[in-house]
Amino acid sequence: MCPKRFYEIVPPNVDPSGLSGQLLVIEGADGSGRSTQISIVTEWLERKGYPVVNVGLKRSTLISKQLITAQESKAIGPITLNLFYATDFVDQLENVIIPALRAGFVVLSDRYIYTLMVRAIVRGVDHEWVRSMYSLAIMPDAVFYLKVDSQLLIERNFQKKATLDYWESGMDIGYSQDMFQSFFTYQKKIQKQFLLMKDEYGFQVINGNRSVRAITKDLQARIETLLT
């Protein structure tokens, strides 16, 4: 197990040594199959005897409720929204992710800083600002990006909820009054940003257009090489 590194800054009061667990991240749009894969992989790891902790966006005790309320109000600026998410992230980083890694757990993260960075950049927030904001995150042992065509994303979203989410359609940006059209435009831009960040942050791009089982097999093979 390799020691953990922070991107640039170790937050005050955090001891960066002795974090012996594994931090695995799955990134991808709504409808990319992220959550399905996370629950399958969690079960698989536990069956193999690895202790697992799940984390994800909007799950902090500190601020998740207020974040959801603020989002529902739709009266919130892009910087504020990002700071809300950053607060939510750091609360989990310091209180869940780091203690779990110290205890030797596998931490499976349903999305990570990259989604937050990409969303902010697509909304016109300065790159350097975004990069600096998340420079106090731990570098994961692996980041899997589930890449799915927008047409398929839309089908899966409708299958799941028969509706499109306001924020996942980028309606706040105002590409189009037509949510369907906005969804395409927004998801394309998000995907483009993810691919631009791929090399720098070492994403493993996974073809998410395949069946659930095929994706699981792919992920399992990649994770197995990390768990020796």
Add this chain to the structure above:
Amino acid sequence: MMNSIYSQEEKYPGVLIAVEGLDGSGKSTQIHLIQRWLELEGYKVYFTEWNSSLAIKPATQKAKKRQLLTPTTFSLIHCTDFADRYERQIWPLLRAGYIVLSDRYIYTAFARDAVRKCNLNWVKKMYSFAVHPFLTFFFHVPLEVALNRILSSRPKLKYHEAGMDLNLADSAYKSFRIFQGRINQEYLKLAKDYHMITIDATQHVEKQQEEVRNIIRKKIDLSRFKWRQ
């Protein structure tokens, strides 16, 4: 490339005035009097204060009460509060040609977060979406005076207010003294770095107010901010 949605180069017709200083420096009284003066003279004025966003303040209060905050989340949650006020009020009103008065501004965060050992470059970058005020008044009092003003009038100190999260001392009073002393050190540096106008806050309230009004009259063409008849 700076592609920021809040460009620091954008010209705006409004003017931003901030006050900074230790608890007990009297800055809130002073900015209140400035607000009353400008309102009664018929100018477009908006007042905002630290830690007052309706969307975030309840969370901050709860977190402080339950002692859930680390230096980093303390810093982030206050920046979130500031950003909400900035994006929805301060910046739009500056663009609309208002005099915006701010009781504490980003320098409060710089001072407090530095004392809590946050990386100051990180903190400054985080607040870099915000414009610097046209005028920042620093109400300077000797540490002992500020401490006495607070400690004589408000004996129950809150946990973070006293810097108890820094484990500086066992009692809140002792901790408050050490904590405020460190904040004061940071303020003195910031006042210099950011060209704040230092006001001797040991003087009488009216005397200070007169000085502040004179500076505002001299530096700002107030006629631009009159409501249209």
